[in-house]
Amino acid sequence: xxxxxxxxxxxxxxxxxxxxxxxFGAGIIELFTSNDKKxxxxxxxxxxxxxxxxxxxxxxxxxxxxxxxxxxxxxTTVSIFLHIPVSLLLLGIIARGTAFIFxxxxxxxxxxxxxxxxxxxxxxxxxxxxxxxxAGTVISGRIDxxxxxxxxxxxxxxxxxxxxxxxxxxxxxxxxxxxxxxIGEADSEEDQxxxxxxxxxxxxxxVVAGGVVFVxxxxxxxxxxxxxxxxxxxxxxxxxxxxSLPLTWKFLLKNxxxxxxxxxxxxxxxxxxxxxxxxxxxxxxxxxGTMSLNEAAAGLATMNALGxxxxxxxxxxxxxxxxxxxxxxxx
Amino acid sequence: MDDLLAARLQMALxxxxxxxxxxxxxxxxxxMAISHYIYLKTGKQVYKKLTIAWSKGVAIFFVTGAVSGTxxxxxxxxxxxxxxxxxxxxxxMPFSLEGTAFFIEAIALGFFLYGWDKFKPWFHWFTGxxxxxxxxxxxxxxxxxNAWMNSPTGFDIIDGVYTNIDPIAAMFNDAWFSQAxxxxxxxxxxxxxxxxGIHAWLLRQGKSKEIHLPAMRISLTIGAVAALxxxxxxxxxxxxxxxxxxxxxxxxxxxxxxxxxxxxxxGGIPDEESETVNFAIKxxxxxxxxxxxxxxxxxxxLEDIPKDERPPVAIVHYSFQIxxxxxxxxxSVGLLWLVGQWRSAAYIHSRWFLTLLAMVCPFGFIAxxxxxxxxxxGRQPWILYGIMKTADAVxxxxxxxxxxxxxxxxxxxxxxIVGVLLVRQVRALEKDTDEKQPQMS
Ligand code: HDD
Ligand code: HEM
Ligand code: HEM
Numbered sequence: 001x002x003x004x005x006x007x008x009x010x011x012x013x014x015x016x017x018x019x020x021x022x023x024f025g026a027g028i029i030e031l032f033t034s035n036d037k038k039x040x041x042x043x044x045x046x047x048x049x050x051x052x053x054x055x056x057x058x059x060x061x062x063x064x065x066x067x068x069x070x071x072x073x074x075x076t077t078v079s080i081f082l083h084i085p086v087s088l089l090l091l092g093i094i095a096r097g098t099a100f101i102f103x104x105x106x107x108x109x110x111x112x113x114x115x116x117x118x119x120x121x122x123x124x125x126x127x128x129x130x131x132x133x134x135a136g137t138v139i140s141g142r143i144d145x146x147x148x149x150x151x152x153x154x155x156x157x158x159x160x161x162x163x164x165x166x167x168x169x170x171x172x173x174x175x176x177x178x179x180x181x182x183i184g185e186a187d188s189e190e191d192q193x194x195x196x197x198x199x200x201x202x203x204x205x206x207v208v209a210g211g212v213v214f215v216x217x218x219x220x221x222x223x224x225x226x227x228x229x230x231x232x233x234x235x236x237x238x239x240x241x242x243x244s245l246p247l248t249w250k251f252l253l254k255n256x257x258x259x260x261x262x263x264x265x266x267x268x269x270x271x272x273x274x275x276x277x278x279x280x281x282x283x284x285x286x287x288x289g290t291m292s293l294n295e296a297a298a299g300l301a302t303m304n305a306l307g308x309x310x311x312x313x314x315x316x317x318x319x320x321x322x323x324x325x326x327x328x329x330x331x
Numbered sequence: 332m333d334d335l336l337a338a339r340l341q342m343a344l345x346x347x348x349x350x351x352x353x354x355x356x357x358x359x360x361x362x363m364a365i366s367h368y369i370y371l372k373t374g375k376q377v378y379k380k381l382t383i384a385w386s387k388g389v390a391i392f393f394v395t396g397a398v399s400g401t402x403x404x405x406x407x408x409x410x411x412x413x414x415x416x417x418x419x420x421x422x423x424m425p426f427s428l429e430g431t432a433f434f435i436e437a438i439a440l441g442f443f444l445y446g447w448d449k450f451k452p453w454f455h456w457f458t459g460x461x462x463x464x465x466x467x468x469x470x471x472x473x474x475x476x477n478a479w480m481n482s483p484t485g486f487d488i489i490d491g492v493y494t495n496i497d498p499i500a501a502m503f504n505d506a507w508f509s510q511a512x513x514x515x516x517x518x519x520x521x522x523x524x525x526x527x528g529i530h531a532w533l534l535r536q537g538k539s540k541e542i543h544l545p546a547m548r549i550s551l552t553i554g555a556v557a558a559l560x561x562x563x564x565x566x567x568x569x570x571x572x573x574x575x576x577x578x579x580x581x582x583x584x585x586x587x588x589x590x591x592x593x594x595x596x597x598g599g600i601p602d603e604e605s606e607t608v609n610f611a612i613k614x615x616x617x618x619x620x621x622x623x624x625x626x627x628x629x630x631x632x633l634e635d636i637p638k639d640e641r642p643p644v645a646i647v648h649y650s651f652q653i654x655x656x657x658x659x660x661x662x663s664v665g666l667l668w669l670v671g672q673w674r675s676a677a678y679i680h681s682r683w684f685l686t687l688l689a690m691v692c693p694f695g696f697i698a699x700x701x702x703x704x705x706x707x708x709g710r711q712p713w714i715l716y717g718i719m720k721t722a723d724a725v726x727x728x729x730x731x732x733x734x735x736x737x738x739x740x741x742x743x744x745x746x747x748i749v750g751v752l753l754v755r756q757v758r759a760l761e762k763d764t765d766e767k768q769p770q771m772s
Contacts, residue, residue: 050441055434062434069420072420073416076416078408090405093402094398098745105391298420299496309427313427321438
C-alpha cells in the first residue's frame with residue numbers, strides 16, 4: 001500500500017505541475033503579451049481553462065492531503081521552516097484564483113478590470129515562482145533543523161540563488177506548457193502563429209533557466225549534477241527529454257497540436273523524474289541529514305486506509321476528469 | 332498579542348470566513364437543482380433565468396470557498412505543526428475522502444457552470460446535483476475530522492507515542508454524527524434565510540415578482556423546514572456534549588457549581604472570578620431536565636474542572652445564547668412563512684413581512700459562527716480534547732502576529748470584493764428583468 005500512496009503522491013505532483021502549471025502559464029503568457037493582443041489572449045485563456053481550472057488546482061490539495069496524512073513529518077517540517085514562502089505561495093494562489101473568476105463575473109467592465117488583470121498576471125508569475133523556490137529549498141540542504149536564530153531558521157533556507165533559480169525554471173516551464181497548450185485552442189491562423197512563437201521562445205527560456213539552475217547549484221556547492229550523473233535512470237530521463245526537444249519543435253511547426261502537447265508534457269515529466277530520482281530515496285535534504293519517504297511514512301493502518309481512499313477516489317475522478325477535458329476541448 | 336493568541340485568532344478567522352462560503356457551496360447547488368428541475372419540467376423561462384442568475388453568484392462564492400479552503404489545508408500545518416504531526420495520520424481518513432469529494436465537485440462544477448446548451452439537458456442538470464452532493468459529503472467529512480478533535484478515539488498513547496492507530500474508528504468517533512447532522516441542517520437554515528432575505532428585499536423594493544417570488548419559495552421553504560428541525564438536533568448535540576465534554580457544557584450554560592436540580596441559566600453575565608452569574612433568568616431544574624430528562628440529576632459544574640482545563644466561560648456562554656436565540660427567531664419567521672404559504676395569506680406580500688425577511692437575512696450565518704465558537708472555544712484549552720493542549724501545538728516560528736494581520740487584510744478585501752460583486756450581479760439581473768418586462772407581459 002505504501003507504494004500506491006507514494007505513486008499517487010508523485011502522480012499528483014506531476015499532474016499539478018502539468019495542468020496547474022499550464023494554468024499558471026496562461027497568466028505568465030498574458031504578462032508577456034503586448035498590450036494590443038492582451039484582450040485576445042485573455043479571451044482565449046478563459047475559454048480554454050475556464051471549465052477546468054478548479055479541477056487543475058485540486059491536484060495540489062490531493063498532494064497536500066497525502067502529505068499530511070501519510071507523511072506528516074514532511075508536511076510539518078516544510079510548514080515550520082518554510083512558513084514564509086508557503087504563505088507567499090498561498091497569497092499568490094488566492095489572488096490568482098479570485099482575480100481570474102472575478103474579472104469574468106464582474107458585470108462592470110471599467111477600470112476595475114485592469115486591476116483584476118494585473119493581479120491575475122503578477123500572481124500567475126509569483127505562485128509558480130514560490131512553488132519552485134519551495135521545491136528548490138527542499139532538495140538543497142539549506143534547511144538547518146538546529147538553527148537558533150530567526151534568520152538562519154526561517155529566512156536563509158529559501159532566500160538563495162539555488163532556490164530562486166529553481167523558481168524561475170518552474171515559471172519558464174509553466175509558460176512553455178501554457179503556450180503549447182494554447183496553440184491548439186486558438187481559432188485563427190494568426191493566433192496560432194503568435195502562440196507558436198511564444199512556445200518556442202518559452203522553450204528556449206526554459207533551457208536557459210535549466211542551465212542557470214546547474215550553475216547556481218555549482219556555486220552553492222549543491223551536488224545536483226553529480227546526483228544526476230550517478231544515476232543511470234536519471235541520465236536516461238534527461239537524454240529522453242533532450243531528444244524530445246527537437247521533436248516538439250517539429251510538431252509545433254507542423255501544426256500537430258496534440259503531439260506537441262504530449263511531447264511537452266513528456267519533457268517536463270522526464271525532468272521532474274530525473275530530479276526526484278537523483279536524490280532517491282531521500283525526498284528532503286537538510287544541512288545535517290536527509291529524510292526519505294519511508295522514514296516519514298505514517299503507520300501501516302493509516303497507509304492502508306489512505307491507499308484505499310485514493311484508489312476509490314481515482315475510480316471516480318479519473319474518468320470524469322478525462323470526460324471534462326474531452327468535452328471542453330476545442331472541436 | 333502573543334503568538335499563540337495570534338495563531339488562534341488567525342485559525343478562527345480563516346475558518347469563520349471559509350464556513351460562510353462552504354455553506355453556500357453546499358446548499359446553493361440544491362436550490363439551483365430545484366429551480367433547474369422546474370424549468371426542465373415546465374419549460375418556464377423564469378426558472379432558467381433564476382438558475383443562471385444564481386449560478387453566477389455562486390461561481391463567485393465557489394472560487395472564494397476553494398481558495399480559502401486551500402489556505403486552510405496549509406494553515407493547519409503552518410500554525411499547528413505539532414498537532415498535525417500526530418493527528419494527520421489518525422484523522423486523515425475523512426480528509427483523504429474529502430479530497431475526492433472536492434475533486435468531483437470541481438469537475439462537476441466545470442460541467443455545470445460552462446455546460447449550458449452544450450450537453451443534454453438532464454445530464455447538465457445531473458452535474459448540478461453532483462456538485463451539491465459532493466459538497467455536502469465533503470462538509471460532513473470535514474466535520475467528522477473536527478468531531479474527532481472533540482472526541483478523540485482510534486488510537487492509544489503508549490509512552491508518549493501514538494500507536495494502534497485505526498483511522499476508520501477515528502472517523503466514526505462519538506461526536507461525528509451529532510455534529511454532522513447539526514452542521515448540515517445549519518447550512519440549510521443559514522443559506523435558505525440569507526438567499527430568501529435578499530430576494531425579499533428586492534421584492535420589497537418593487538422589483539419584478541416574476542423571479543423573486545419563485546426564488547423565495549425555494550429558498551425560504553427549505554430554510555424554514557430546516558429551522559423547525561434544528562432545535563431537535565441542537566438538543567441532541569447538547570446532550571452529547573454533556574457526556575463527552577462536561578467542561579464545554581458547563582461553559583455553554585455558565586454552570587459553575589456541580590449540583591442536583593441544576594438550573595437553566597438564560598442570559599446573564601458570568602463572572603469567572605467569583606464563579607457567579609449576574610442578571611440571569613434561572614429556571615430551576617431546567618438544565619438537569621434538558622440533559623437527563625428529569626429535574627433532579629446532578630450536572631457537573633466548572634468548579635469540578637481544574638482551573639487550567641476550563642474553557643473561557645463568557646465567550647462560550649454568550650455564543651451559545653446567541654445561537655439559541657437566533658434559532659428561536661428563525662423558527663418563528665420560518666413558521667410565519669410556511670403558514671402564510673400554505674394558507675395563501677395576504678401578509679406574505681406585505682411590506683412588513685418582506686422587511687422582516689430582509690432583516691433576518693444574516694441571522695442564520697450569525698448562528699453558524701456562534702455555534703462554531705461554542706464548539707471550538709468550548710474545547711479550549713485543548714486542541715485535542717483531553718490529550719494535547721493548544722499551547723503545545725503552536726508553531727515555533729515567531730511573528731505569527733504579522734501573519735494574522737496579513738490574513739485579516741486578505742479576508743477583509745475578499746469579503747469586500749465579493750460583497751460588491753454580489754450587489755453588481757443583482758443589479759445586472761434587475762436591469763435584465765426590467766428590460767425584458769414589456770416583452771413578457
Ligand atoms: C443556523 C445555525 C444554527 C442554529 C439555528 C442552531 N445551531 Fe447549534 N450549532 C451550529 C449552528 C446552529 C453550528 C455552527 O453548525 C455548530 C458548530 C459545530 C457544529 O457541529 O454545529 C453548532 C453547535 C452546537 C453545539 C455544540 C456541538 C458540539 O460541540 O459538538 C450545541 C450544543 C448546539 N449547537 C446546540 C444548539 C441548540 C440547542 C439550538 C437551538 C435550539 C441550536 N444549536 C441552533
Ligand atoms: C466545518 C468546516 C468545513 C466545512 C463545512 C467545509 C466545507 C467545504 C465545502 C462545501 C467546500 C466547497 C465549497 C466551494 O467550493 O465553494 C469547501 C472547500 C474547501 N475546503 Fe472546506 N470545509 C470546512 C472546513 C475546512 C477545513 C478545516 C479545511 C482544511 C483542512 C477545508 C478545506 C477545504 C478545501 C481545500 C476546499 C477547496 C475545494 C474546492 O476547490 O472545491 N475545509 N469546504
Ligand atoms: C468551519 C467551521 C469552523 C469554525 C468557524 C471554527 C472556529 C474555530 C475557532 C473560533 C477557533 C479558535 C478557538 C480558540 O482558540 O479559542 C478554532 C480553532 C481551531 N479549529 Fe476550528 N472551526 C471550524 C471547523 C474546524 C474543523 C473542521 C477543523 C479541523 C478538522 C478545525 C480545526 C481547528 C484547529 C486545529 C484549531 C486551532 C487549535 C485550537 O484553538 O484549538 N476547525 N476554530
